[in-house]
Amino acid sequence: PGGDAFIVLNNYKDKLVWKNSNAALYDIGDDVVGLQWNTKMNSIGSEVLEAVNKSINIAEEQFKGLVIANDGANFSAGANVGMIFMFAIEQEYDELDMAIRMFQNTMMRCRYSSVPVVVAPHGLTLGGGCEMNLHADKVVAAAETYIGLVELGVGLIPGGGGTKEFVLRAADEMHEDEPETITLKHRFFNIATAKVATSGFEAFEAGILRKGIDEVVVNQGRRIAVAKQAILDMHAKGYAQPQQRKDVKVLGRSALGALHAGINGMWRANYATEHDALVARKLAYVMCGGDLSEPTFVSEQYLLDLEREAFLSLCGERKTLERIQGVLTTGKPLRN
Incomplete structure (x- = not known):
């Protein structure tokens, strides 16, 4: 590697490929591009989503792949909740639906593009920022990465494909030696308790990083160079564009009962407020694939639609709006 061991995106200002008011795409050498954005807390709003889509289009036409990272203090604190709040308060549900759809479609574009997309997070990588990592071909995380799906804290569910x-x-993790409901339950409670992994290594335990695919670099300054090398390796091996899944097993009603029992237990033990329980039940509904009478195989799009419907319905809940307002005014969600 030599000189390529450390890549600082800000050093590539003269290699600008494309930009908008919040984001910039740089040619970082060897036919690889790097995208970074600069917003408050590096939150992800419409300009950033536009930049991700545009960057993938450009990479598909002219480059070997795309690295998504930034030189700021944090990768991203999540989706732009101010925008969500504004649409919800004004009951602009069509606008909100379009915004969530765009977020979902952009995350799916990261996964199903014809070139590899590698995300290199560090610092806070929460909510929508985490969802972007979940849809990358590979994640190269700094050891000091705080990553998780925290939407339940503001009375929502992950709505960007998380x-x-x-x-x-x-x-995919279901196997003979463990009841399928238990496998699902682990994943459910990770989101329902808004669990944040406090290091890249812990993110493997939390099921956010994938063993054998994603990696953690101890020296944060090296993560973009490692991500770039991963793209070159994938390209050299012959990168095949993945196909959207239509074979996702959902458990329906049988698992829904078990998850509801778990939610009621948390509420009775005062771990969860009544509103927490309401949100968790919506989450359970989506994660079971709806109220199906028996286990069924469904498409990713079917699950995205359920996820978006649940997210939209929660945007109409007063207590969710109070929580979001709490985050916007004090930086902390209200416990209501």
Whole structure:
């Protein structure tokens, strides 16, 4: 590697390929591009989503792959909740539906593009920022990465494909020696308790990073170079564009009962407020694939639609809006 061991995106300002008011795409050498954005807390709003889509288009036409990272203090604190709040308060549900759809479609674009997309997070990587990592071909995380799906804390469920992805992974993890409901339950409680892995290594235990695919670098300054090398390796081996899944096993009603029992237990033990329980039940519904009479195989899009419907319905809940407002005014969600 030599000089390539450390890549600082800000050093590539003269190698600009494309930009908008919040984001910039740089040519970082060897036919690889790097995207970074600069917003408050590196939150992900419409300009950032536009940049991700545009960057993938450009990479598909002219480059070997795309690295998504940034030089700021944190990778991303999540989706732009201010925008969600504004649409919800004004009851602009069509706008909100379009915004969530765009988020979901952009995450799916990361996974199903014709070139590899590698994400290199560090620091806070929460909510929508975590969802972007869940949809990468590979994640190269700094050891000091705080990563998790924290949406339940603001009275929402992960709505950018995170819920769908946890269902898909649970389905892939199901095996003879463990009841399927238990496998799903582990994944469910990870989201329901808004669990954050406090290091890249812990993220493997939390099922956010995938053993054998994703990796952690102890020296944060090296992560972009390692991510770039991963793209070159994938390209050299002959990268095949993955196909959207239509074979995700969901458990339906049988698992729904078990998850509801778990939610009621948390509520009775005062771990969860009544609103927490309401949100968790919506999450359970999505993660079981709906109220199906028996286990069924479904598509990713089916799960994304369920996820989006649940997210939208929660945006109409007063207590969810109070929580989001709490985050916007004090930085902390209200416990209501």
